[in-house]
Amino acid sequence: MTRADATAMPERPVLTTPQARIVAAALELFATKGVGGTSLQMIADSIGVTKAALFYQFRTKDEIVLAAAEDELSRLEAVLDTAEGAGSRTRQRQVLLNGMVDLSVDRRRTVNVILSDPVILGVFADHHRYHLVLDRLTDLLMGPGVGQHRHMQTAMFMAALSGAVMHPMLSDVDDETLRSELLRLARRFR
Amino acid sequence: MTRADATAMPERPVLTTPQARIVAAALELFATKGVGGTSLQMIADSIGVTKAALFYQFRTKDEIVLAAAEDELSRLEAVLDTAEGAGSRTRQRQVLLNGMVDLSVDRRRTVNVILSDPVILGVFADHHRYHLVLDRLTDLLMGPGVGQHRHMQTAMFMAALSGAVMHPMLSDVDDETLRSELLRLARRFR
DNA sequence: GTCTATAGTGCGATAGAC
DNA sequence: GTCTATCGCACTATAGAC
Numbered sequence: 001m002t003r004a005d006a007t008a009m010p011e012r013p014v015l016t017t018p019q020a021r022i023v024a025a026a027l028e029l030f031a032t033k034g035v036g037g038t039s040l041q042m043i044a045d046s047i048g049v050t051k052a053a054l055f056y057q058f059r060t061k062d063e064i065v066l067a068a069a070e071d072e073l074s075r076l077e078a079v080l081d082t083a084e085g086a087g088s089r090t091r092q093r094q095v096l097l098n099g100m101v102d103l104s105v106d107r108r109r110t111v112n113v114i115l116s117d118p119v120i121l122g123v124f125a126d127h128h129r130y131h132l133v134l135d136r137l138t139d140l141l142m143g144p145g146v147g148q149h150r151h152m153q154t155a156m157f158m159a160a161l162s163g164a165v166m167h168p169m170l171s172d173v174d175d176e177t178l179r180s181e182l183l184r185l186a187r188r189f190r
Numbered sequence: 191m192t193r194a195d196a197t198a199m200p201e202r203p204v205l206t207t208p209q210a211r212i213v214a215a216a217l218e219l220f221a222t223k224g225v226g227g228t229s230l231q232m233i234a235d236s237i238g239v240t241k242a243a244l245f246y247q248f249r250t251k252d253e254i255v256l257a258a259a260e261d262e263l264s265r266l267e268a269v270l271d272t273a274e275g276a277g278s279r280t281r282q283r284q285v286l287l288n289g290m291v292d293l294s295v296d297r298r299r300t301v302n303v304i305l306s307d308p309v310i311l312g313v314f315a316d317h318h319r320y321h322l323v324l325d326r327l328t329d330l331l332m333g334p335g336v337g338q339h340r341h342m343q344t345a346m347f348m349a350a351l352s353g354a355v356m357h358p359m360l361s362d363v364d365d366e367t368l369r370s371e372l373l374r375l376a377r378r379f380r
Numbered sequence: 381g382t383c384t385a386t387a388g389t390g391c392g393a394t395a396g397a398c
Numbered sequence: 399g400t401c402t403a404t405c406g407c408a409c410t411a412t413a414g415a416c
Contacts, residue, residue: 031308164349
């Protein structure tokens with residue numbers, strides 16, 4: 001997805017709206033300093049505006065955190081949508097694995113935020129869309145059914161992917177190696 | 191390890207020194223609020239002392255963070271020591287897998303801190319003992335050798351374990367189920 | 381839509397009594 | 399070894415000019 005587009009795009013307009021720029025900057029900082037360790041001043045500085053400009057777009061820091069969390073969640077939802085639209089069950093699962101690996105590699109610095117930051121986990125605790133995504137993910141990965149082991153495998157799979165791409169031991173592994181090796185290992189989860 | 195001792199121990203004296211009590215309280219808070227989201231006031235309150243008492247034991251917050259990170263790292267080192275002392279390579283690997291699963295379940299709320307909190311990762315970035323542990327872990331898990339895929343599998347394994355035990359989707363899975371299921375899945379990593 | 385200026389709060393850290 | 403009291407600073411959030 002990302003690789004194919006790279007050659008077609010002439011420039012990079014991206015992130016036109018103020019909100020989108022703020023959310024993108026926030027996510028990057030959340031990933032490197034944690035949500036609790038990120039101040040509004042840091043976010044404002046990183047996009048060259050003042051704190052007051054942030055408060056014009058969002059009423060509180062919590063709103064920025066929520067928007068950032070949902071932004072990252074949306075990418076996972078998009079992968080799910082595509083996968084569920086594929087043909088056979090086998091094909092759906094294949095598309096999902098590929099999509100999740102691509103997503104993890106593309107958003108290497110930020111995926112782990114929505115999976116492990118305590119503040120984000122708090123935001124998602126009673127978040128309907130989040131739990132819906134987890135259920136859809138489990139159904140596609142493990143097949144419909146019940147039982148704790150299904151959820152355990154889903155959790156381990158997500159954690160393994162996002163934990164690997166951001167692990168300090170692997171910071172000098174290039175994206176292509178990461179992608180192919182991740183895919184190889186991902187196929188063992190069933 | 192923990193289960194066997196539970197019946198033998200009559201009471202729970204544990205954590206006698208002030209430093210140990212502070213570190214334990216800090217780790218618990220780091221896990222639920224993140225390092226950046228945890229203030230010295232919170233740590234002090236949770237053990238019933240004032241901030242000034244904290245500064246008598248540690249000179250800065252950073253020193254508390256370092257001590258907490260090394261405390262959790264020590265537990266992993268202990269598992270490695272035991273595993274390396276076992277007989278054959280196969281037996282060593284078996285002991286390591288069991289030890290890591292037990293450790294993950296026993297320290298369910300806190301293991302993930304040293305693996306994913308950005309502040310702790312910063313502390314460990316140039317930390318000699320930390321990198322030594324990762325190397326020993328990779329050698330035992332994957333066998334001696336070179337190549338990025340060895341480190342990738344180690345990273346995925348650690349992330350999968352710690353990510354699973356703390357995943358909100360699995361908060362109502364009891365420790366025994368977690369342990370047996372984790373062991374079953376862990377054996378696939380090679 | 382972004383700015384300067386500022387209110388009010390809580391932070392990390394220190395001094396000195398007990 | 400822990401306390402009370404306090405310093406200076408950075409934080410979230412608001413008011414009002416442009």
